[in-house]
Amino acid sequence: MPPPKFLDERAAHWAATKPDEEAVTYLGRTWTWSQWYDRVRRLAGALSAWGVGRGDVVAFLDKNHPACVEMTLAAGMLGAGNAIINFRLAADELDYVLNDCGAKVLVVGEELRPGIDAIADRLTAVEHIVTVTPEGGDGDEYEALLAGASPVDRSPEVTPEDTAIVMYSSGTTGRPKGIALTHSNVIAHTLNAFEGWPLGDGDKSLVAMPLFHVGGSSYMQWGLHHGAPSYMTRDIDGMALAGGILAGANRTFLVPAVLSKVFETGDDAVKLFGALKTFAYGASPMPLPLLRSALAAWPETEFIQVYGLTEVSGAISRLGPDDHREASEARLMSAGTVVPGSEVRVVDPDTGDEVPVGEQGELWFRSPQLMKGYLNRPDDTAESITPEGWFRTGDIGRVDDGGYIFVEDRLKDMIISGGENIYSIEVERVLAEHPAVSEVAVIGVPDEKWGESVKAVVTLDGDVSESDLIAFAREHLAAYKCPKSVDIVDELPRNPTGKILKKDLRKPYWEGRDRTTV
Incomplete structure (x- = not known):
């Protein structure tokens, strides 16, 4: 066809x-x-x-x-x-x-x-x-x-x-x-992002991500393209998801926060979700301890990580099932390789020059999935897309010699302390390894001496003190990257797709100051 x-x-x-x-x-x-x-x-x-x-x-x-x-x-x-x-x-x-x-x-x-x-x-x-x-x-x-x-x-x-x-x-x-x-953008995404993972007889797609989010809307197109039935939920909640699985849905795309809730709910929930043939995830970072737990609990499930943006119609890179089971732990922390038909560059955000393999810079992509433009905003479109068709993502990352993409941070989330660039995701990955930490977000807060200092905001699943967490970070990170303070909260602010809202965490610290709160 x-x-x-x-x-x-x-x-x-x-x-x-x-x-x-x-x-x-x-x-x-x-x-x-x-x-x-x-x-x-x-x-x-x-x-x-x-x-x-x-x-x-x-x-x-x-x-x-x-x-x-x-x-x-x-x-x-x-x-x-x-x-x-x-x-x-x-x-x-x-x-x-x-x-x-x-x-x-x-x-x-x-x-x-x-x-x-x-x-x-x-x-x-x-x-x-x-x-x-x-x-x-x-x-x-x-x-x-x-x-x-x-x-x-x-x-x-x-x-x-x-x-x-x-x-x-x-x-x-x-x-x-x-x-x-x-039309061509969305179809290119459907053909490329899911290449190699067709839906077949007996498959049913569980559509739970909000459709106003590109992840939900583009995922719906996967089932439509292959002629597989779609079981759509109104909300992302445990009962609705369980109902879909019990009705035969065996493929889905969700955010890591949902996976975390499954394991918090208990053994029955973990067993039920083990019926999934495919668990695709994205939209926010996956804590490595959580991913390890899921891989161990569901040995027959295919895990697919996707990294993407609305401007590229959804996923622009993917880490496939084989990589989840066979890759080194370092590669498990990657966003996989660029989807077929697309290209990636890593450039110095100030000069636009490409950096050597393995070095950090801004991730740029060129793809048939790339948007037509920002509606009624030609200047913004021209600022975001180069004359050669490269999209400036605003994400800091690197690409290793195997083509695996590592997303380190958003440019706007990068913390500059004493002239040193600190990537919040790197600090978050370390703190997420502590057994008492359930979720973590790292932000920069004002510091009279260094300009910014590192603050961690965590939810806990055990007893641990602020000083203990700082000491734990010092065992794994250079001193300048370690949090100087830790806030322990009941929950982290999120948008409807489960992404942590760091701007809300930063806002009270930067009110009235000259750093943006985004």
Whole structure:
């Protein structure tokens, strides 16, 4: 079968070749491929009747729901993009994002509708607002819209380079930026990131990561591409995940924080998750002790680590199952090798010159997965992508002589103390080895003598003192890299995908000072 050019192609193919087989299951409802693709075509008909066409944007705002994927495919059939919005945004943020992307139609979850109604008079582009419910029962405006619509086929005007998905950055360095991903970007990711790991007969994909996150959205495309059924959860919680596994889901992508919760829950949970054939993970660093525990507990499970960014449609490097089982411990701490069809460079961030193999610098990537650009921001796009097509990630890392990528830190997370560069991830890896440490984040805080000093913020799974942890670090790190102080907290702040929010940890220490809190 030739590679698809448009996101709806595979759904159409499966609807034609196995119409009565399961496509999507969600909260007790199941749609076959023919049923699901009919919904997509009806939604495309409804959007077209409202004047949505090539170059337009629609938006989806809710927790995980099949309607989000239907919106992406249906809008794409018309040459429009679907802006998938973080459901945790505050009113002012929603106002900004919806106006910035110029969404003409908004599908919103019923729980979030009151917040949208409160800012409706500030939404300059939105012409139609449709409420969707988790259960899809009577009174569901979205279901009524589909029922009354006439199905249409893809517009002949659509090209693979049309924007299909818009996702917004977290806005840590200012206003969030819309990241425009084309059909060809997303398809290149699906073909490259998962090359060598096809879904086959009997496989079922557990889709639990938030769809507004590129990890969740791109992972959903894996099952769609291979025609495997997807079991979608509304939230990432233990009961929902367990329900998916008990329903036969055996492949998934999650964040390390979820894996940690599985082991905290106990032996029954660990045994249940051992039914997974594939456990892909990413979006935040995996503590090595946790990974060792998982590898030992699930000897038959294939582990895949991915490192990526929204701007490259998801994963840009991967550490495969063989590397997890056979690699040296040093390589286990890598992000693997660049995905097929993509290139990596390590450059001096000040000069742009490539550094020798093994030396640290900023990671740059060139790939067919690379975004079309930042929506309505040509200057930001030009600043991030070189004329030769290299994307400046803002991540500090190195590549060894085997091509394995080691992500050391974000440029903005690097701590400069007394003129020395200290990479927070290096310190975190050491402290994570202490048996009493459950989770750790390392930040730089003001220091009158050195400019910045190293602070560790930890959650514990045992008894240990601040001085003990500092002494432990000194056994493994140069003195200047060791934390000068340790805060012990009940939990670390996280975003909806489980990534630790270091800006929130830094903020109280840098309030009123000249270092950014991002």
